[in-house]
Amino acid sequence: MRSLAERKEHIKLMALRLRAIRLANGYENISTFTAAFNLTRSNYRLHELGEREMKSTDLLYYAKKFNIACEWLLAGDGAPYRSKNKSLALTQQEAKIFYYLEIETMKLRFYEKTDKVLEEKLQIKQQELQKKLNLKK
Numbered sequence: 001m002r003s004l005a006e007r008k009e010h011i012k013l014m015a016l017r018l019r020a021i022r023l024a025n026g027y028e029n030i031s032t033f034t035a036a037f038n039l040t041r042s043n044y045r046l047h048e049l050g051e052r053e054m055k056s057t058d059l060l061y062y063a064k065k066f067n068i069a070c071e072w073l074l075a076g077d078g079a080p081y082r083s084k085n086k087s088l089a090l091t092q093q094e095a096k097i098f099y100y101l102e103i104e105t106m107k108l109r110f111y112e113k114t115d116k117v118l119e120e121k122l123q124i125k126q127q128e129l130q131k132k133l134n135l136k137k
Contacts, residue, residue, distance in 0.1 A: 007053075008050075011050045011053050011054075012050045012108065013076065013105075014047075014050070014054060014073065014074065015047060015048050015049060015050035016050075016101055016104045016105055016108065017072070017073055017076065017080075017097075017101060018044075018047055018048045018062065018073070019048050019100070019101075019104050020097045020098070020100040020101035020104060021066055021068060021080070021097060022048065023096075023100040023104075024093060024096035024097040024099075024100050025066075025093075030044065030045050030048060037065055037066075039065070043058075047062075059073060059074060067081055068080055068081060069081065079094055080093075080094050080097045080098075081093065081094055
């Protein structure tokens with residue numbers, strides 16, 4: 001069984017793959033993408049932001065709607081697109097998806113590190129203030 005942290009990380013990675021699909025299809029924002037694919041904006045938005053876990057029905061729906069392999073969307077395994085052609089060569093669209101996925105992953109890691117640094121600085125400031133005021137935790 002996965003820990004809560006592992007589940008959250010898995011949800012974030014699935015969300016990043018959804019975002020990569022949208023960006024690779026040329027849609028800068030969620031509204032135009034959901035309108036073009038006839039999706040419920042609020043539900044898709046929560047999935048793409050990683051704020052709501054995808055149910056198996058959502059996963060299957062997105063896979064069918066975007067012609068994406070379920071195993072790729074779920075776990076990042078294999079190539080994004082379902083294909084009868086077992087060629088190892090990536091299509092241009094798949095290359096775009098991997099590009100956007102890499103960019104979004106790097107952004108996520110950057111913001112996570114930035115948040116940790118800010119949190120550490122805040123703790124140091126709190127400790128300094130406590131020392132000045134002669135307070136103990």
